[in-house]
Amino acid sequence: MPNEFxxxxxxxxxxxxxxGVLHFSNYYRMMEELEHAFWRSLGESVVARGMKEGTISxxxxxxxxxxxxxxxxxxxxxxxxxxxxxxNRSVTYEVTFRRDGRTIAIGSMTAVCTIMHHGHFERAAIxxxxxxxxxxxxxxx
Amino acid sequence: MPNEFxxxxxxxxxxxxxxGVLHFSNYYRMMEELEHAFWRSLGESVVARGMKEGTISxxxxxxxxxxxxxxxxxxxxxxxxxxxxxxNRSVTYEVTFRRDGRTIAIGSMTAVCTIMHHGHFERAAIxxxxxxxxxxxxxxx
Amino acid sequence: MPNEFxxxxxxxxxxxxxxGVLHFSNYYRMMEELEHAFWRSLGESVVARGMKEGTISxxxxxxxxxxxxxxxxxxxxxxxxxxxxxxNRSVTYEVTFRRDGRTIAIGSMTAVCTIMHHGHFERAAIxxxxxxxxxxxxxxx
Amino acid sequence: MPNEFxxxxxxxxxxxxxxGVLHFSNYYRMMEELEHAFWRSLGESVVARGMKEGTISxxxxxxxxxxxxxxxxxxxxxxxxxxxxxxNRSVTYEVTFRRDGRTIAIGSMTAVCTIMHHGHFERAAIxxxxxxxxxxxxxxx
Numbered sequence: 001m002p003n004e005f006x007x008x009x010x011x012x013x014x015x016x017x018x019x020g021v022l023h024f025s026n027y028y029r030m031m032e033e034l035e036h037a038f039w040r041s042l043g044e045s046v047v048a049r050g051m052k053e054g055t056i057s058x059x060x061x062x063x064x065x066x067x068x069x070x071x072x073x074x075x076x077x078x079x080x081x082x083x084x085x086x087x088n089r090s091v092t093y094e095v096t097f098r099r100d101g102r103t104i105a106i107g108s109m110t111a112v113c114t115i116m117h118h119g120h121f122e123r124a125a126i127x128x129x130x131x132x133x134x135x136x137x138x139x140x141x
Numbered sequence: 142m143p144n145e146f147x148x149x150x151x152x153x154x155x156x157x158x159x160x161g162v163l164h165f166s167n168y169y170r171m172m173e174e175l176e177h178a179f180w181r182s183l184g185e186s187v188v189a190r191g192m193k194e195g196t197i198s199x200x201x202x203x204x205x206x207x208x209x210x211x212x213x214x215x216x217x218x219x220x221x222x223x224x225x226x227x228x229n230r231s232v233t234y235e236v237t238f239r240r241d242g243r244t245i246a247i248g249s250m251t252a253v254c255t256i257m258h259h260g261h262f263e264r265a266a267i268x269x270x271x272x273x274x275x276x277x278x279x280x281x282x
Numbered sequence: 283m284p285n286e287f288x289x290x291x292x293x294x295x296x297x298x299x300x301x302g303v304l305h306f307s308n309y310y311r312m313m314e315e316l317e318h319a320f321w322r323s324l325g326e327s328v329v330a331r332g333m334k335e336g337t338i339s340x341x342x343x344x345x346x347x348x349x350x351x352x353x354x355x356x357x358x359x360x361x362x363x364x365x366x367x368x369x370n371r372s373v374t375y376e377v378t379f380r381r382d383g384r385t386i387a388i389g390s391m392t393a394v395c396t397i398m399h400h401g402h403f404e405r406a407a408i409x410x411x412x413x414x415x416x417x418x419x420x421x422x423x
Numbered sequence: 424m425p426n427e428f429x430x431x432x433x434x435x436x437x438x439x440x441x442x443g444v445l446h447f448s449n450y451y452r453m454m455e456e457l458e459h460a461f462w463r464s465l466g467e468s469v470v471a472r473g474m475k476e477g478t479i480s481x482x483x484x485x486x487x488x489x490x491x492x493x494x495x496x497x498x499x500x501x502x503x504x505x506x507x508x509x510x511n512r513s514v515t516y517e518v519t520f521r522r523d524g525r526t527i528a529i530g531s532m533t534a535v536c537t538i539m540h541h542g543h544f545e546r547a548a549i550x551x552x553x554x555x556x557x558x559x560x561x562x563x564x
Contacts, residue, residue: 013459013469014305014452018188018298018355019257024201025173025296028166029437036436036497045497046436047159060165064205070262073300074459074468116160121211154318154328155311155448157441159496164437170296177295177356186356187295214441215318215327300470301539306483307455310448329441342447346487352544398442403493 003137004080005038011075021070028063031095031107034079038093042133053124058111061090065107075099082139089113089123091134144278145221145237146179152216162211169204172236172248175220179234183274194265199252202231206248216240223280230254230264232275285419286362286378287320293357303352310345313377313389316361320375324415335406340393343372347389357381364421371395371405373416426560427503427519428461434498444493451486454518454530457502461516465556476547481534484513488530498522505562512536512546514557 015026039046048056071077078098085092090112097105113130114121126134156167180187189197212218219239226233231253238246254267267275297308321328330338353359360380367374372394379387395408408416438449462469471479494500501521508515513535520528536553537544549557 012452012456013299014307014455016300017295018300018302019198019200019262020300021200023296024204025166025169028169029435032166032437033435040497047496057160059160059162059211060208062205062207063165064203066203067201070200073470074463121160153311153315154440155314155446158436159439159441159443161441166437170294173296174294181356188355214329215322301480301482301544303482306486307448307451310451314448339442341442341444341493342490344487344489345447346485348485349483352482403442 003139004082005034005041005137006078006080007034007037009033009077009079011071011073011077013073016073021072024065024067027065027067027097027105027107030077030079030097031063031065031093031109034081034095035093035109035111038081038137044130044133051127053127054115054117056124056127057114057116057121058091059114059121060109060111062110063108065105067105069099069102069104071097071099071104077104083134083137084108084139086126086131086134086138089125091126094139144280145223146175146182146278147219147221148175148178150174150218150220152212152214152218154214157214162213165206165208168206168208168238168246168248171218171220171238172204172206172234172250175222175236176234176250176252179222179278185271185274192268194268195256195258197265197268198255198257198262199232200255200262201250201252203251204249206246208246210240210243210245212238212240212245218245224275224278225249225280227267227272227275227279230266232267235280285421286364287316287323287419288360288362289316289319291315291359291361293353293355293359295355298355303354306347306349309347309349309379309387309389312359312361312379313345313347313375313391316363316377317375317391317393320363320419326412326415333409335409336397336399338406338409339396339398340373341396341403342391342393344392345390347387349387351381351384351386353379353381353386359386365416365419366390366421368408368413368416368420371407373408376421426562427505428457428464428560429501429503430457430460432456432500432502434494434496434500436496439496444495447488447490450488450490450520450528450530453500453502453520454486454488454516454532457504457518458516458532458534461504461560467553467556474550476550477538477540479547479550480537480539480544481514482537482544483532483534485533486531488528490528492522492525492527494520494522494527500527506557506560507531507562509549509554509557509561512548514549517562
């Protein structure tokens with residue numbers, strides 16, 4: 001897919017469960033690792049301190065995942081992120097999990113641009129400099 | 142809601158993140174804990190060994206969560222499970238997270254009845270004895 | 283043992299691994315849950331905001347665990363905490379994991395009294411009011 | 424140190440806690456990831472199926488860690504493994520966590536060679552072919 005951002009990620013032992021497969025909750029942790037690697041690839045961090053607006057972070061308001069085939073210990077998965085939608089204050093990512101080129105799971109995360117003040121959160125418009133970077137990765141661009 | 146099954150669950154320190162709140166992936170672990178407590182309340186286990194069909198388990202094929210308000214360390218949440226839908230081979234749960242009676246998150250999980258053979262999985266019709274127990278908790282019953 | 287503080291804790295599915303047993307790292311999470319329940323039993327929290335000294339917390343400087351028998355999904359363990367040693371600025375806990383009265387693991391944690399200032403940590407003498415409570419649970423008392 | 428095996432590992436968001444630092448239990452997960460990468464570097468897996476002895480795995484009998492300085496989100500740590508001791512049926516690893524060349528934590532794990540039979544474990548002598556590989560990495564060699 002054009003504009004995909006990808007990483008490789010090995011399934012670790014502690015991420016498996018007694019059924020012998022990657023625990024379903026750990027797909028979400030992998031999605032987040034991918035998202036944060038994506039931010040770094042943009043020259044940013046998902047936790048941006050020292051912006052003029054304050055410290056910006058991106059809590060999720062919605063996440064989902066569909067599981068097609070199990071993943072197992074030591075397998076190396078390809079995780080691919082596409083920016084599906086950019087709103088005024090939110091961004092939606094689609095994540096595809098592949099093994100040997102075959103899709104084994106598909107996830108989605110919607111995160112909201114937020115200014116953190118002493119442990120409280122306030123939604124905010126996405127700063128222009130960040131919006132431009134996200135838009136350059138929009139899946140439909 | 143009629144037929145809800147509920148547990149109380151305290152947010153633990155290791156479940157928080159640097160933003161000071163319950164990490165979004167841990168809602169899924171809590172949903173699973175609730176699901177398994179529900180199975181025990183039915184006199185069953187989510188991993189049923191020694192059924193005549195073999196060992197039955199219930200891997201997820203789809204999960205999702207919407208987050209409305211953050212949860213914090215040491216808060217005691219109420220987790221409520223409703224059986225939303227029972228198919229031939231699958232069951233869908235809806236999970237409501239409440240704090241002081243107020244809904245802070247809503248999740249969903251669809252699990253598929255599966256016979257495990259030596260680390261492989263085969264989908265199977267839900268055994269009648271289990272179906273009857275699930276139906277007695279159907280949200281719309 | 284005199285002065286033990288105990289809780290019951292069920293082994294959850296996500297805490298097991300492909301070997302079918304409680305993952306060794308999760309004993310440490312259980313130790314921490316026990317420690318924090320102990321603080322609550324003293325009428326305190328391990329994260330004490332609004333003390334005159336600032337926000338006090340108790341990061342670990344050393345932890346260890348010996349594993350004698352595996353623990354499995356849905357087993358209910360008894361976790362017992364004893365205060366082994368109280369120093370000027372640190373406290374050492376010993377934790378015993380039991381199943382059906384039989385010890386299956388033994389752990390230890392040394393935590394240091396710390397004042398948190400904007401994400402930095404400074405070691406501090408244990409406040410007298412807290413020291414008195416800890417001493418009342420000293421194993422050798 | 425001679426014979427060290429090292430990997431780089433970034434601290435992930437979900438591994439931090441509300442104190443803003445890498446949660447102490449996650450050092451153990453990192454030690455295990457390092458151990459398993461070490462096995463792969465030997466051309467082996469920590470879970471060796473199809474050995475003539477059966478499936479061999481290496482559950483821990485003892486683990487410990489000392490924490491000198493906190494680690495934070497997105498920092499890249501160097502994890503170094505040394506084989507400290509090889510017994511008849513066990514191996515002890517020492518793990519050093521470094522950031523920018525500076526040691527921030529030191530851990531230890533003792534694992535026991537075990538044959539798995541249908542979810543049960545039996546200790547066994549380390550097979551010669553594996554012993555030879557471990558010995559070539561002995562810290563004092």
